[in-house]
Amino acid sequence: MRTIVLYSTRTGNTKKVAEAIAGGLPAGTPCVSVTETPEDLAGYDCVFIGYWVDRGTADKAAQDIIKVLSNKHVAIFATLGADPKSEHAAECLKNGEALLPEGKKADGLFICQGAVDPKLIEMMYQKFPAGHPHGRTPEREALHAEAAKHPDAADLADAKAFAEDMMKRIEAEV
Ligand SMILES: Cc1cc2nc3c(=O)[nH]c(=O)nc-3n(C[C@H](O)[C@H](O)[C@H](O)COP(=O)(O)O)c2cc1C
Known part of the structure; x- marks a missing residue:
């Protein structure tokens, strides 16, 4: 299974979470900024896409990628300033997922707080x-x-566990 982690970050929080996620994926899984999105993105079976929340939704750079993700499996993760258990946080994830191409849903969602x-x-x-x-x-x-x-050690451990769980679920499907 070809998997990649993409992230958009302004001050580094989402990058830290992206790296923790990559730590839960097979060794050698690329973890790159959306500014370095490979041209053959469509060739990946699974894409983890991460954004920093900008006014209730994904930041613009991440939006541009989410809108064209037609890969078989997509997982979305984000960081935000508000309480990750708040309604606002749930909305911010939902708004990110809603950017996926028509009819496409994320296989998994993860959010945590960021400075x-x-x-x-x-x-x-x-x-x-x-x-x-x-x-x-x-x-x-x-x-x-x-x-x-945040993100603190517990957030990063949760992010890694999220990635491991996603992979287990996807592999069980095949
Ligand atoms: C312009 C701007 C808008 C933001 N909007 C929100 C928001 O709507 N809700 C929220 O909880 N946090 C918001 N934040 C906080 C960031 O999402 C949060 O600090 C995030 O962890 C930053 O991630 P980064 O370090 O990867 O850039 C905003 C930050 C900026 C700079």
Whole structure:
């Protein structure tokens, strides 16, 4: 089975998760940025595609790839600043999956939290007044403080287990 891991990252969180995923796949499985997507992508049986959440969905660079993934097996993973168990997180994954070509579903989905760029946090605090959902509130500060610890060792272990489980399921199908 030819498998590849592709990821889009701005500040490195999604790359770390991608590498953990590759660690759960057969040795030698390529793990590359979407900017280095191979021309023969259609020749892979299984593609793991990862994105950083940008305003509730996949970032643009990942979107461009997800939209054309017609490979037999596709797994989607993502990192986001919010609580990965929140409704927002579920939506962000669903929105990423909805970008797949018509009628195509992901074989598996994985999401975990990732530190939010401190420059972005500062910019939002400047732009939005206190009390606004993106403004400075104790809840917002706590969320960013928690996000700053991720992806942590447990997230990376979960990502690896996700990849191992996906491969087992796919191979059981063949
Ligand atoms: C422009 C921008 C938009 C973002 N939008 C969201 C969002 O809608 N929801 C969320 O939970 N996190 C959001 N984030 C946080 C990132 O998804 C999160 O920090 C992610 O782990 C970054 O991954 P990376 O290090 O691979 O770039 C946003 C970050 C940026 C820079």
